Amino acid sequence: MEESEIIDKYLRGELDAEQSEKFETNLKSNATLQKKVTLRKLIIAGISQSYTEELKSKLADFDRSLENKKRFEFNWKMAAVFAVLVISASIFYLLIQKSSPYDYDIVELGLPNSMGANDNIDLSNAMNTFKTGDYEAASQIFEELLAHKPSSDTLLYFSGLADFRTKQTKAAIQKWGQIEATSKFFSKTNYRLAIAYWSNGDEKRAKELLQKIVDSENDSLQMEAKQALDALQ
Amino acid sequence: MNSKTHILNLETSAIIEAIKAGSEKILFQLYEAYRDEFVSWAIRNHQVSIEEAKDVFQESVVALYKNVKAGKADTLESTVKTYLFGIGKNIILNAIKRKGIETKAFENFNHGHDNGINDHYDQEHLINLVKRLYRAMGSPCKEILEMYYEKGYDMESVASQVGYKNADVAKKKKYECLKSLEERINMSRLKDILN
Numbered sequence: 001m002e003e004s005e006i007i008d009k010y011l012r013g014e015l016d017a018e019q020s021e022k023f024e025t026n027l028k029s030n031a032t033l034q035k036k037v038t039l040r041k042l043i044i045a046g047i048s049q050s051y052t053e054e055l056k057s058k059l060a061d062f063d064r065s066l067e068n069k070k071r072f073e074f075n076w077k078m079a080a081v082f083a084v085l086v087i088s089a090s091i092f093y094l095l096i097q098k099s100s101p102y103d104y105d106i107v108e109l110g111l112p113n114s115m116g117a118n119d120n121i122d123l124s125n126a127m128n129t130f131k132t133g134d135y136e137a138a139s140q141i142f143e144e145l146l147a148h149k150p151s152s153d154t155l156l157y158f159s160g161l162a163d164f165r166t167k168q169t170k171a172a173i174q175k176w177g178q179i180e181a182t183s184k185f186f187s188k189t190n191y192r193l194a195i196a197y198w199s200n201g202d203e204k205r206a207k208e209l210l211q212k213i214v215d216s217e218n219d220s221l222q223m224e225a226k227q228a229l230d231a232l233q
Numbered sequence: 234m235n236s237k238t239h240i241l242n243l244e245t246s247a248i249i250e251a252i253k254a255g256s257e258k259i260l261f262q263l264y265e266a267y268r269d270e271f272v273s274w275a276i277r278n279h280q281v282s283i284e285e286a287k288d289v290f291q292e293s294v295v296a297l298y299k300n301v302k303a304g305k306a307d308t309l310e311s312t313v314k315t316y317l318f319g320i321g322k323n324i325i326l327n328a329i330k331r332k333g334i335e336t337k338a339f340e341n342f343n344h345g346h347d348n349g350i351n352d353h354y355d356q357e358h359l360i361n362l363v364k365r366l367y368r369a370m371g372s373p374c375k376e377i378l379e380m381y382y383e384k385g386y387d388m389e390s391v392a393s394q395v396g397y398k399n400a401d402v403a404k405k406k407k408y409e410c411l412k413s414l415e416e417r418i419n420m421s422r423l424k425d426i427l428n
Contacts, residue, residue: 004408012385043414044382046363048302051383052295053364055260059291062261066268 003033007040099231101199101206106191106224108161111154123154130158135165146175153183164192169200191221198232207232248313252301255384264294267314271321279325289328293321302385366417374410381407 001009009015010023027033110131111123122145130138142159149155160175176193179185194209210232213225243251251259268290275286297317300306309316367375373395380386380394392403 002408004411005404008381039415039418042359042363043367043378043411043418045360046367047378047382048299049360050364050368051379052299055257055298056291056295058257059261059264059294060288062264063268063287063291066265 003036007037011037011040011044101195101228104195104198104224104228104231105164106188106221108188110158126158130162135162138162139166139168151178153179153185157183157185157189160189161192164196164199169196172196173200187219187221190219191225194225195228198228203232245309245311245313249301249306249309252298253385255380255386260294260298263297263313263317264290267317271318274318275321275325279322279329281325289321289324292324293317296320296324302383362421363418366421367414369417370410370414373406374413377403377407377410378414 006015006019006023010020015023027037110127122141126138126141126145129141139159139162142155142162146152146155146159156175156179160172163169163175164172173193173196176189176196179189183189190209191213194206194213197203197209198206207229210225210229213219214222214229216222219225248259248263268287271290271293272283272286275281275289276283281289294317297306297313297320300320306316311319367378370378377391377395380391381388386394388400388404388407391407392398392400395403395406397403397406
């Protein structure tokens with residue numbers, strides 16, 4: 001065994017009793033060996049100090065990683081709680097929210113203006129007023145025109161629509177109900193009538209009418225009718 | 234299983250043995266398991282800041298490690314947690330005491346004088362110089378010397394950790410590393426101090 005190894009074993013307590021005694025005897029009288037042992041002890045102390053300082057530093061780093069982990073877990077938990085709240089609120093909102101029949105009102109562009117006879121001038125005025133969105137005023141003008149031409153499908157349709165949009169649903173139903181199947185407004189009127197029934201609280205008739213539109217082969221409002229029906233159900 | 238559950242399931246002697254065997258992992262598990270409790274306790278009982286409390290606890294874990302390595306915890310009858318908290322308490326009390334002494338020393342600055350560098354300072358100074366030279370060593374010397382001298386690994390364990398074929402290869406490398414460090418010391422100003 002080399003001297004360097006013996007020093008290590010002596011300092012680690014790995015020499016047997018006889019070897020240890022021999023080494024200590026030699027150590028007492030050998031100044032060079034004493035210096036070597038002192039140096040080895042110093043090296044061991046230096047390594048130990050370096051290690052404990054590094055350990056302290058590693059623990060500080062570990063502490064920071066724990067803080068980050070905690071912060072992440074907290075943020076994650078907060079995000080989860082927030083997500084649950086948002087989802088719950090959304091579900092609750094969807095559950096309590098009832099579709100409004102007015103959400104299913106379809107766009108009506110009105111008729112193009114046609115100048116000529118007095119009747120046409122009046123209709124044009126009424127149509128212009130309707131197009132501006134002033135349904136109250138339009139309703140009155142259509143009503144006056146309707147007094148002169150009570151069976152005009154155009155007047156019945158637009159007057160009914162002005163009524164519907166000013167929440168006079170019963171009046172609208174009454175007017176639309178008079179439009180015959182041969183009228184060019186019949187298809188739109190049927191759909192509008194269903195929505196008016198719905199708005200008036202008669203969901204049964206609304207559903208029946210919408211179902212008819214959905215089942216019909218050539219109705220251009222099939223898709224709208226299906227959506228309204230789904231909302232009603 | 235989290236750190237605390239793991240640590241709570243271990244006997245004190247098992248923890249001590251693991252530390253002695255050079256397990257750093259168990260020290261980190263102890264730190265994680267008892268840090269929050271220690272910090273709360275230190276803040277409540279000694280009016281220290283969170284950062285100071287954490288610093289003290291880190292010192293406590295290092296002190297626990299040193300004590301275990303020095304064999305001072307071999308006959309430990311309390312739990313490691315109690316021992317760790319006891320160390321922490323002593324560190325805080327010593328710091329408070331030291332602070333008082335330092336304040337007093339500052340107040341008496343003009344009246345007193347220093348007797349110069351004492352033996353303890355000399356020793357500390359030498360260790361610091363050796364530490365610096367050791368730290369300047371590259372891999373794998375630094376790791377090999379740390380494993381052998383600090384963690385107490387035998388040469389088989391060193392070989393397996395570093396990836397050497399056998400203990401003889403590790404032993405040869407350790408000898409070369411040690412020789413290199415001794416040469417660095419002999420070339421430094423430590424040579425004169427040591428001789």
